[in-house]
Amino acid sequence: MGVIIVIPARYESRRFPGKPLVELKGASGKARTLLQRTYDVGVQVGGVDDVIVATDDERIADHARAFGGKVVMTSRECRNGTERCAEVLAKLPAAPDLLVNLQGDAPLTPPHFVTALIDEIGDMAVATPVLRCDEETIGRFREDRANGTVGGTTAVMANDMRALYFSKEVIPYSDKAAADLPPIYHHVGLYAYTAAAIGRYTSFDVGTLETHEGLEQLRFLENGIPVRCVEVKDDNQLFWEVNNPIDVERVEQALAKRGIE
Template identity: 35%
Template sequence: MSQPRTLGVIPARLASTRMPRKVLREIAGKPMLAWVYEAARACPELDGVIIATDSEEVAAVCRAHHWPVELTSPDLPSGSDRVHAVAQLHPAELYVNIQGDEPLLKPEHLTALLRPFQQAHVEVTTLKVSCTPANIANPNAVKVVTALDGRALYFSRATIPYARERVGEQQNVWKHIGLYAYRAQALTRFHALEPSELEMTERLEQLRFLENGISLYVEPTTYDTIGVDTEEDLQRVEALLRSRS
């Protein structure tokens, strides 16, 4: 049997710091993880999707729903490290890191994420969406600035760019959406690197790539998401999903 070219991996950690057990919380009649998995499976560019968890409870839910799952060490420090653990068992050319707390995920997000790999020099990709005025000063909404060719220059919880001469005016700010795709060798290199100073300062693992000279290409999307970190986030997502159905 041929190896899949592109594998989606959903890190699903049960012991989340801000909202424990959130990947199993019910949203509009289904576990949060179900919304994420079903959207990922609907993406035609993915050859397979595997859930990577540190919890036997999550693994049992996956088996009950016939979702492919791998148990990974609870000591892994990041979602990218969990994707790397799955990569040791399931070889592929490209790996897609699909956050387990993004129940508003659409297949179109993943299609956009994979588009830049048509260029051979691209090693890592991620997404951006126009930032709403309410999120421009929100540190939980990570911002990104890019070069003209789409390479990320920096990610920050601060408002970047800062419009020094137009304070209070509408700014062209981009919000980062925390989905990533990597060539296998870039994922291996990330795993081998120590957490970087900027990464630890901002608590943003993607800065490890930039500090070590690895380019991230940022593809725009028109579809925003709400990563679920609080009860308020969950309620907002539930209202949106119920309105869709």
């Protein structure tokens, strides 16, 4: 079947209830929902066979269908987007070569991030993008932490770009001045995996690291499944996700700067 994109979307978010249906104003002031903006990213990716919204909420499903999106209903028992993708996979008539999890809170994700994963996953079972942080992004991470807000995720990798760890903290730690900091990478909430990798994922129990960090991808690392990090670039434009209500204004500013309606 090739490649499909699944956009997991749930209404009952602890940090931001109803997040997929929040409206974000574009460059001209026209508002569109977070879910629709994310779906638009998915349909712009070349060489993909299908784009599916996966949700357990009829409000989200009705909205997706209203703008022409394809929907697969999933159960309320899904604890994260990967488990929701697994339920979609089980309902497909045939397994795709790759399933891409395009999380529904990242409307600034350029389509080429997805293409990079598809092109570079190689013989690995899981791949995810990382973006080198500029000083403004690092400053936002630290501002959020100082205010007690859990937001974006950082990643550290081995020399071969296999993930060593993902964290809601800013890692690696350094007490050096800003000019002497080691590279800090923003993990973009996007995954490509084989059907076999998703099957193995759901066979594992939730581990300690996943529980405490609240990061689904740590289940792969805790069980010895390597994750390839693919470095991507975004033309020096600020990348940000909608993790908390405060991020709406930040993303709207980025949409305006990029001229995105």
